[in-house]
Amino acid sequence: xxxxxxxxxxxxxxxxxxxxxxxxxxxxxxxxxxxxxxxxxxxxxxxxxxxxxxxxxxxxxxxxxxxxx
Numbered sequence: 561x562x563x564x565x566x567x568x569x570x571x572x573x574x575x576x577x578x579x580x581x582x583x584x585x586x587x588x589x590x591x592x593x594x595x596x597x598x599x600x601x602x603x604x605x606x607x608x609x610x611x612x613x614x615x616x617x618x619x620x621x622x623x624x625x626x627x628x629x
Contacts, residue, residue, distance in 0.1 A: 564621040566611060572621075579620040589617035589629045596628060 572578050581589070590613065593599055598607040605612055608625040616622050623629070 563609075563625065564619065564623055565609075568621070569619055572619075581618050581620045581622075585620070586617045589622075589624075590614070592624070592628050593617065596626075598626065 593606065593613045596606075599605075599613065600607050603612070604614055606616070606625065609616075611622075
């Protein structure tokens with residue numbers, strides 16, 4: 561799967577092609593991110609891709625930039 565960037569999210573939201581993760585999947589992803597050394601905790605931003613993790617984990621097409629989920 562190719563990387564799903566913020567630009568893809570914006571395009572999908574604009575076209576109504578949004579696919580959200582289940583609550584359980586989003587919770588699992590958040591826990592992985594919270595344990596990752598790349599997380600910038602003050603703003604809850606990924607140090608690799610720059611995405612705000614609380615939003616990113618909710619899009620089913622999203623991927624971790626270092627392959628953790």
